[in-house]
Amino acid sequence: MLRRTALAATALLAAGALLLSACTSGGASNTPSSTGTPDPDASAVIRLVLEPSNLDIRQTAGAALDQILVDNIYEGLVARTPEQDIVPALASDWEVSDDGLTYTFTLREGVTFHDGQPLTPQDVVWSLTTRKNTPEWSDSARLANVQTIAADGQTITLTLSAPDSTLLWNLTGRAGLILKEGDTVDYKTKANGTGPFVLDTWRQGDSITFARNDAYWGDKAQVGEVVFDYIPDNQAALNAALAGEVDVVTGFDANLKDQVEANGDFELVLGKSTDKGTLAMNQASGPLADKRVRQAIRQAIDHEAFIEAAASGETLYGPIPSLDPGYEDLADVAPYDPEGAKALLKEAGVDDLTLTLKIPNFYSTTIPQILVSDLNEVGITLKVDSVDFPTWLNDVYVNKDYDLSYVLHTEARDFENWANPDYYFTYDNPEVQELYKESVAATDPDEAADLLKKAAKIVSEDAAGDWLFNGASVVAVGTNITGMPSINVNERLNLAQLAKSNG
Amino acid sequence: MIRYTLTRLALLLLGLFVASVLIFLTLRVLPGDVAQLIAGTNSTPEQADAIRERLGLGEPLVAQYVDWIGGVLRGDLGTSLLTGSSVTDELVQKAQVTVPLGILALTIALAFSLPLGVISAMRRGRSSGTAISVGSQGLAAVPVVWAGMMLVVVFAVWLGWLPAQGFPRAGWSDPAAAVRALVLPALTIGIVEGAMLLRFVRSATLQAVGQDYVRTAAAKGLTRDAALIRHGLPNVGLSVVTVLGLQVAGIIVGAVVIEQLFSLPGIGRMLVADVSARDLPKVQGELLALTGFVLVVGFVVDLVHRALDPRQREAS
Numbered sequence: 001m002l003r004r005t006a007l008a009a010t011a012l013l014a015a016g017a018l019l020l021s022a023c024t025s026g027g028a029s030n031t032p033s034s035t036g037t038p039d040p041d042a043s044a045v046i047r048l049v050l051e052p053s054n055l056d057i058r059q060t061a062g063a064a065l066d067q068i069l070v071d072n073i074y075e076g077l078v079a080r081t082p083e084q085d086i087v088p089a090l091a092s093d094w095e096v097s098d099d100g101l102t103y104t105f106t107l108r109e110g111v112t113f114h115d116g117q118p119l120t121p122q123d124v125v126w127s128l129t130t131r132k133n134t135p136e137w138s139d140s141a142r143l144a145n146v147q148t149i150a151a152d153g154q155t156i157t158l159t160l161s162a163p164d165s166t167l168l169w170n171l172t173g174r175a176g177l178i179l180k181e182g183d184t185v186d187y188k189t190k191a192n193g194t195g196p197f198v199l200d201t202w203r204q205g206d207s208i209t210f211a212r213n214d215a216y217w218g219d220k221a222q223v224g225e226v227v228f229d230y231i232p233d234n235q236a237a238l239n240a241a242l243a244g245e246v247d248v249v250t251g252f253d254a255n256l257k258d259q260v261e262a263n264g265d266f267e268l269v270l271g272k273s274t275d276k277g278t279l280a281m282n283q284a285s286g287p288l289a290d291k292r293v294r295q296a297i298r299q300a301i302d303h304e305a306f307i308e309a310a311a312s313g314e315t316l317y318g319p320i321p322s323l324d325p326g327y328e329d330l331a332d333v334a335p336y337d338p339e340g341a342k343a344l345l346k347e348a349g350v351d352d353l354t355l356t357l358k359i360p361n362f363y364s365t366t367i368p369q370i371l372v373s374d375l376n377e378v379g380i381t382l383k384v385d386s387v388d389f390p391t392w393l394n395d396v397y398v399n400k401d402y403d404l405s406y407v408l409h410t411e412a413r414d415f416e417n418w419a420n421p422d423y424y425f426t427y428d429n430p431e432v433q434e435l436y437k438e439s440v441a442a443t444d445p446d447e448a449a450d451l452l453k454k455a456a457k458i459v460s461e462d463a464a465g466d467w468l469f470n471g472a473s474v475v476a477v478g479t480n481i482t483g484m485p486s487i488n489v490n491e492r493l494n495l496a497q498l499a500k501s502n503g
Numbered sequence: 504m505i506r507y508t509l510t511r512l513a514l515l516l517l518g519l520f521v522a523s524v525l526i527f528l529t530l531r532v533l534p535g536d537v538a539q540l541i542a543g544t545n546s547t548p549e550q551a552d553a554i555r556e557r558l559g560l561g562e563p564l565v566a567q568y569v570d571w572i573g574g575v576l577r578g579d580l581g582t583s584l585l586t587g588s589s590v591t592d593e594l595v596q597k598a599q600v601t602v603p604l605g606i607l608a609l610t611i612a613l614a615f616s617l618p619l620g621v622i623s624a625m626r627r628g629r630s631s632g633t634a635i636s637v638g639s640q641g642l643a644a645v646p647v648v649w650a651g652m653m654l655v656v657v658f659a660v661w662l663g664w665l666p667a668q669g670f671p672r673a674g675w676s677d678p679a680a681a682v683r684a685l686v687l688p689a690l691t692i693g694i695v696e697g698a699m700l701l702r703f704v705r706s707a708t709l710q711a712v713g714q715d716y717v718r719t720a721a722a723k724g725l726t727r728d729a730a731l732i733r734h735g736l737p738n739v740g741l742s743v744v745t746v747l748g749l750q751v752a753g754i755i756v757g758a759v760v761i762e763q764l765f766s767l768p769g770i771g772r773m774l775v776a777d778v779s780a781r782d783l784p785k786v787q788g789e790l791l792a793l794t795g796f797v798l799v800v801g802f803v804v805d806l807v808h809r810a811l812d813p814r815q816r817e818a819s
Contacts, residue, residue, distance in 0.1 A: 053540070053585045053780045059554070060585075061543020136553045138543065188586050204586070205597070205776055206768035207672065231668060231766045235652065239667035240766075242660045390535025390781045397544055398551075411545070 036480060036501030041224040044481065044500045046493075047237045049251040051230040054188040055202065057174060058137045063410050063491055066174065068228055071494040072210060073114075074193035076176030077105045077124065077156065078168060082271075082487035082494070084323050084412065086168050090119065090178055090194065091156070100163030100443035105156040111217045113180050114191070114198045121151035126181035128158070142170040163441050165448035169413060196221045196496045206230065210495075222483065222499035232362075241266055241476060247500060249476040250489050254311035266476045270312050271486030274321045274412040275471030277306065277367070280396070280405040283464070284426045287350055288403060294463035296344035297404075298334035300378040301371065306469040309366045316470035318460035323488065324413050325445070326452025333460045341378040354381040355403040358396050361386045367406060367468065397424045408471065410490045415452055418459045427464040431455075508806060515802045522794040523575070526787050527568050536560060537584050537781040558584050571787065580788035585780055590788035593773065600670055600769035601762070604685050604692070605754045611693025612700050612750070617743070620704025621736065625728055627709065636705065642698035647757055651691040651764045658687060668766040688765045692757040696750060700743075707742045711735030741812055748804040752797045 052064040057074060071079060077091035088094070091105035111119040132143040145164040150157050160167070170176065178194065185192045191199040196218065197210035208228045212221040229246055231237045234253045240246045241260055249260070257268045281288045281297065288294055303315045314322070317330040345353070355375075359368055368384040375382045382404070387395070396402045405424070409417075419436035421428035432455045439451035459465075473489040483497030538555035539546075555561060562570075574581055580590040619635050626632030659667035665687050671680040711717060712731055720730035759771035766772075770789065777785045 051776070053776075053782070054587075060541050061546065062540075135547075135550055136557070139545070141547075186587070189588070201672075203672065203768055204593070205773050206670065206766070209672070227672070229669060229766070233764065233766075236655075236668050236764060236766055239655050239660055240669065243663060243667040245667060245669060388535075388779055390533070390537075390540055390779065392535075393539045393544070394535035398539060398548070407544075409544075414545070417545075 038499035042500035047249040056187040080172040103158040107154045139175040142175040247478040252474040271473040277468035279466040292348040296341040300341040312472040316467040325449035357404045359406040581784040583785045607689035608692035612697030616697040616701035620701040624708035639701040748801040
């Protein structure tokens with residue numbers, strides 16, 4: 001009883017001190033470099049926003065799965081760093097033939113799956129072959145150019161029917177994940193990979209816990225366990241951070257910087273991301289089929305306003321974000337110019353235009369608010385239709401029944417959608433499609449990037465859509481945490497280096 | 504009494520049947536489907552079709568309904584399309600958060616609304632009575648979300664006494680931690696629901712004050728307050744029992760909001776997640792179970808009311 005009281009008293013005092021420090025800490029800076037020694041048995045709690053609906057990485061789409069499972073639980077022959085470089089993983093090295101048609105990987109020895117079974121070259125052949133031949137599995141089409149997959153000892157050879165500059169990158173994603181042949185694990189709720197963490201528990205609607213894989217082939221994880229705490233609401237996440245219930249908050253609101261940093265336990269880190277706030281314009285028919293109208297919409301939008309409102313991110317004027325190959329600053333293509341926009345609309349003979357924006361209801365209302373007022377400025381009335389995500393998928397993605405649509409496309413290197421006339425963007429330009437094809441077929445990475453750059457410029461000049469901003473990864477990291485990735489964490493969260501100290 | 508019970512039971516079953524049809528049909532009006540969600544935004548129409556086929560979503564509606572209700576009659580609420588797990592199992596698991604939350608919230612609501620409601624009625628016209636009345640009116644108008652945020656800021660963030668969100672990962676194997684996690688959410692619902700209940704208790708008491716039998720008792724020499732307590736309150740109690748049924752429904756609705764706010768892994772949060780994932784077999788199982796629960800509570804309340812109220816017994 002005495003201990004309880006003492007504890008309560010300490011807590012009160014601490015809370016008081018906390019309040020005081022909140023009032024007085026002005027210029028004191030806190031570095032994220034921890035002063036304490038890392039605790040190898042620590043449990044690090046990470047707030048995430050979007051919980052996966054099940055864990056089946058083979059066929060359930062969604063960034064929520066890639067974010068936690070790839071790198072940590074499942075691995076491929078190759079992996080990517082947060083800086084988007086391709087690095088060895090289950091293959092210790094690889095070679096690409098000069099004609100770009102043969103990829104030779106050397107498979108590591110002594111790798112085991114979480115259930116103790118050894119990783120064999122046959123598992124690799126089976127995984128890639130099955131992925132390629134099972135259309136129901138996500139990203140199976142990304143292996144379309146692969147003709148044969150064969151193993152000879154620890155050497156895995158992929159032969160292609162045509163060069164594919166995107167193949168290695170694709171192998172760092174779902175298409176390249178290596179599973180155990182004939183595994184009977186229930187993939188919806190369980191996992192059996194080769195990564196540095198083992199799936200421990202999944203409490204649906206609440207949290208997922210990974211434990212360190214002590215039999216991992218590479219450097220062992222620095223913490224005993226990682227808990228992903230799914231807290232959709234930003235304010236609740238802030239409260240959890242301030243109450244010391246989480247160590248890291250991802251998907252944070254940069255406007256809350258001062259509040260989360262107030263007591264010195266957290267520092268807000270802004271990292272680049274491939275998140276593209278994409279305004280799709282249905283150009284199949286109607287007024288938006290006229291390029292001048294689309295261009296007018298782009299020029300009517302004050303892109304800086306989105307960056308200011310989010311207190312993070314950067315402007316983007318084309319389909320390729322700065323982390324991806326082929327990026328260039330295309331600000332000149334669609335400068336903020338309401339007068340120019342009005343002139344364009346007049347030239348197009350459009351008057352009293354009313355458009356509807358379909359937007360999934362989990363996005364901030366700031367985005368439609370800015371759009372409504374900007375477009376109103378040039379005489380376009382924008383109606384906002386906020387719908388839940390399945391409705392958006394049905395109306396916009398499947399039926400293409402929309403005028404304007406807003407969605408945050410988080411995937412890296414997804415330019416292909418602008419080269420696909422059947423995609424919901426409804427953009428159909430044979431020149432862009434040809435350039436993209438050439439880029440894929442290029443054997444030199446620089447050449448491939450150059451071709452993408454050309455294609456992206458055309459897409460932007462055609463006003464095929466608009467890109468409201470290139471989002472940032474906003475992460476509040478506890479000052480006792482090191483090794484937390486800060487780049488593109490919405491898509492990938494490699495926690496192999498994460499460490500937590502008691503200090 | 505037996506005839507009355509049987510009639511009420513028949514009504515309950517009819518209600519459940521109608522609810523099952525309504526739930527089934529209204530969910531089918533929702534646009535979008537789980538197959539497209541599984542396939543995602545980089546899929547071809549063929550991929551989504553293949554998944555739809557595998558999940559049996561192409562079956563005619565009548566066949567799907569018969570299939571579902573047949574399972575329910577055998578005690579099987581269905582299976583989740585996304586996780587393949589049993590709806591019954593998940594409900595039982597999530598109920599371990601929601602049921603204690605509801606009981607705690609109801610207890611809090613009753614604990615302050617009953618005495619304060621009666622007091623404010625008895626002291627009508629005096630400043631303390633007015634204060635309670637106005638206060639309750641204010642509290643009843645407070646948005647649940649705002650009340651929750653305020654409680655969190657004070658008790659979790661400033662004072663650090665209680666957790667701001669979440670439920671202990673160990674669940675009820677650590678009862679103290681589990682209860683601590685439920686205190687703030689239960690207070691939030693309890694205060695708002697209790698404020699409404701308080702106003703009801705107050706008006707029921709005021710009504711009792713004006714009744715002939717209270718006046719008669721007072722005329723026979725009891726003080727006005729004693730007459731009210733001896734003869735009036737049993738009747739107030741009866742009306743409160745009737746309102747409790749509604750109160751339970753209110754708490755379930757409150758739980759949907761509060762579980763989101765406090766990130767509690769309960770039935771409310773599961774329901775919201777399943778609707779947005781279009782996991783319809785799961786949603787309809789959950790909704791039917793909840794509707795059944797509310798209907799059963801209403802049924803029990805009716806029986807209790809009848810058993811307690813001598814006037815109704817004599818009439819039958």
